[in-house]
Amino acid sequence: QVQLVESGGGLVQAGGSLRLSCAASGSFFSINSMAWYRQAPGKQRELVAAITSGGSTNYADSMEARFTISRDNAKNTVYLQMNSLKPEDTAVYYCNAAVLAYSGIYVRSVELWGQGTQVTVSS
Numbered sequence: 001q002v003q004l005v006e007s008g009g010g011l012v013q014a015g016g017s018l019r020l021s022c023a024a025s026g027s028f029f030s031i032n033s034m035a036w037y038r039q040a041p042g043k044q045r046e047l048v049a050a051i052t053s054g055g056s057t058n059y060a061d062s063m064e065a066r067f068t069i070s071r072d073n074a075k076n077t078v079y080l081q082m083n084s085l086k087p088e089d090t091a092v093y094y095c096n097a098a099v100l101a102y103s104g105i106y107v108r109s110v111e112l113w114g115q116g117t118q119v120t121v122s123s
Contacts, residue, residue: 002026002112004095009117016121017083022095022114024076029100029107034071034078038091038119045094051078085121092116 008020024031035050049059049069057069068081078095095114100107 002028002099002101002110004097004112004114006093006095006114006117009093009119011120011122012085014086014121014123016085017081018085018119020080020082020093020095020117020119022078022097024097024099024112027102029102031073031076032098032100032109034098035096036069036078036080037094037096038089039094039116040088040091043091048093049080082119085119087121087123089119090121091119093119 002024003026004022004024006020006022008018010018012018031053033050033052036048037045038048039045047060048063049057049067051057051069051071066084071078094116097112099110099112101110
């Protein structure tokens with residue numbers, strides 16, 4: 001069974017930085033795109049940034065200047081470096097991955113979510 005495990009959340013003051021990590025574990029054929037989403041209280045989950053297996057990135061307009069997504073394919077891990085954090089960045093951050101998982105003798109595309117990690121930015 002494949003799962004995503006996030007780490008790196010916490011409490012930080014406005015203007016500070018945090019680095020989130022998300023590692024995929026288990027048995028799978030490959031990981032295609034990986035992404036970070038976030039969900040603030042009372043709001044819908046929104047895309048923060050995404051990265052393909054080749055390293056192409058895509059950011060939400062409001063976050064590109066402060067956040068950087070990267071991945072280490074050898075470690076099956078995606079990172080989110082967040083700088084100049086603001087109170088409005090407070091949310092649960094979720095890792096997402098499109099994985100080709102083994103299913104018997106076949107592989108099938110599976111979308112996975114991590115359990116979420118809380119990021120709280122104090123003013």
